[in-house]
Amino acid sequence: MEISSGLSPRVISVTSNEDKNDDPNRQKFDLESTDMVSQTVHQFLTLNALEILRETVRILRYNSIGFMTIAALLICPVSAVVLSNVLVYQPFVTRLSIRLLLVAKTSGLPLKPFIKQSCHKFSDVVISAVMCFPLYVTLLLLSKAAIVYSVDCTYSRKKFDSHKFYVIMTKIWKRVVVTYLWVCVVIAGCLTLFIVLLISVSSAFSIMGFPPDLILYPAMIVGMIFSIILANAIIICNIAIVISVLEDDSGPQALLKSSSLIKGQTQVGLLIFLGSTIGMAIVQGLFEHRVKTISYGDGSSRLWEGPLLVILYSFVILIDSMMSTVFYFSCKSYRMETSSEESQPVLEALTISSALAEVQ
Numbered sequence: 090m091e092i093s094s095g096l097s098p099r100v101i102s103v104t105s106n107e108d109k110n111d112d113p114n115r116q117k118f119d120l121e122s123t124d125m126v127s128q129t130v131h132q133f134l135t136l137n138a139l140e141i142l143r144e145t146v147r148i149l150r151y152n153s154i155g156f157m158t159i160a161a162l163l164i165c166p167v168s169a170v171v172l173s174n175v176l177v178y179q180p181f182v183t184r185l186s187i188r189l190l191l192v193a194k195t196s197g198l199p200l201k202p203f204i205k206q207s208c209h210k211f212s213d214v215v216i217s218a219v220m221c222f223p224l225y226v227t228l229l230l231l232s233k234a235a236i237v238y239s240v241d242c243t244y245s246r247k248k249f250d251s252h253k254f255y256v257i258m259t260k261i262w263k264r265v266v267v268t269y270l271w272v273c274v275v276i277a278g279c280l281t282l283f284i285v286l287l288i289s290v291s292s293a294f295s296i297m298g299f300p301p302d303l304i305l306y307p308a309m310i311v312g313m314i315f316s317i318i319l320a321n322a323i324i325i326c327n328i329a330i331v332i333s334v335l336e337d338d339s340g341p342q343a344l345l346k347s348s349s350l351i352k353g354q355t356q357v358g359l360l361i362f363l364g365s366t367i368g369m370a371i372v373q374g375l376f377e378h379r380v381k382t383i384s385y386g387d388g389s390s391r392l393w394e395g396p397l398l399v400i401l402y403s404f405v406i407l408i409d410s411m412m413s414t415v416f417y418f419s420c421k422s423y424r425m426e427t428s429s430e431e432s433q434p435v436l437e438a439l440t441i442s443s444a445l446a447e448v449q
Contacts, residue, residue: 137357137360138357138360138361138364138412141357141361141412141415141416141419142364144415145408145411145412145415148240148243148411148415149408149411151243152239152242152249155239155249156236156239156407156411159232159235159236159239159407160232160400160403160404160407161403163228163229163231163232163235164232164403164407165399165400165403166224166228167221167224167228167229167232167403168399168402168403168406169399170221170224171217171221171402172372172373172376172399172402173381174213174217176217176220176221177213177216177217177220178216178220181216182209182212182216183212185212185215186205186208186209189208189212190204190205190208192284192288193208193291196288196291196292196295197294197295197299197301197304198291198301198304198308199301199302199304199305204305215280222273225269226266226269226270230265230266230269230330231258232406232407232410233330233334233410234258234262234265234334235254236407236410236411237330237331237334237335237410237414238254238257238334240411240415244418261333261334264333264338264340265330265333265334265339267333267339267340268329268330268332268333268339268340268343268344269333271340271341271343271344272326272329272330272344275322275325275344276319276322276323279318279322280319283311283312283315283319286311286315287308287311287312287315290307290308290311291307291308294307317359320359320362321355321358323362324351324355324358324359324362325344325348325351326344326347327413328347328350328351328358328413328416328417328420329343329344329346329347330343331413331414331417332346332347332350335417350417350420350421350424351416351420353423354416354419354420354423357416357419358416361412361413361416365405365408365412368405368408368409369405372398372401372402372405373402375398376395376398376399376402379391379394380394380395380398
């Protein structure tokens with residue numbers, strides 16, 4: 090019996106007699122998956138974000154305890170720190186915001202409330218990313234690797250083995266970290282390019298004699314174009330992290346392979362990114378309004394609203410990582426069908442080699 094055939098390149102060849110055991114959870118998942126097999130096969134070439142979300146929900150239901158454990162132990166601490174900004178030193182944010190405002194004024198942009206808020210928000214995001222980097226490169230990155238491994242185990246019809254996961258992480262952790270560092274370089278490069286391009290365009294219109302209010306419009310166009318470029322870059326980076334866990338590629342090779350892998354399905358990735366970004370923004374806004382700012386009552390609701398919003402934020406991150414992994418399997422399956430390629434999973438090869446080393 091196959092699990093969502095057409096979505097995973099590994100499911101097509103996974104048929105084992107051990108899968109016929111009397112595990113009620115597995116049988117329930119198999120029955121649900123079988124109902125979707127014919128529909129998925131016929132709609133595979135037009136796979137959309139909604140189908141990936143449904144696949145993600147099925148995987149979450151199949152191993153809910155494992156994924157919730159990952160969220161509680163690895164993602165929730167990071168979410169609590171990010172939402173509360175406890176590591177962010179506000180004077181640094183103020184200084185960076187003032188410098189950005191000076192640059193905006195020099196380039197000819199009007200210092201309207203929108204520009205001031207954008208500079209302050211950008212400064213807050215940058216300082217937060219720098220201060221929280223140790224958490225990102227440890228707990229959050231480990232959670233992403235655990236999620237990828239759990240999804241891979243689900244498609245392989247295997248249970249999550251913490252010892253096996255530890256053995257695998259000792260083998261691949263270096264390349265996962267290297268890939269994440271390259272991801273940070275790519276994102277930082279995109280942001281730097283955006284600032285340089287925005288200043289150049291604004292300065293060019295200012296030299297030509299356009300008033301500041303009119304200069305704002307081409308700057309907004311540059312911002313919209315950049316948002317699309319940044320979204321594509323983040324999608325490529327997310328898939329590159331998955332590739333670094335599941336395949337023997339890291340760094341620039343993983344990024345190049347990711348960009349090649351998602352060709353033809355960029356719109357699906359953009360919808361996934363848009364949904365996750367909106368979800369995170371909503372939770373962040375609620376935390377800012379309901380927890381950080383006491384806009385009603387005596388603020389006693391912080392005791393339960395704060396932890397609840399942290400859990401919601403962690404759940405959004407969990408779903409986003411799961412959908413990125415399912416999206417990888419979808420793209421990989423499509424490429425393997427079109428090229429008729431077959432490959433042995435790297436994670437299984439690492440586990441086998443480690444087992445042989447222990448025996449020897």
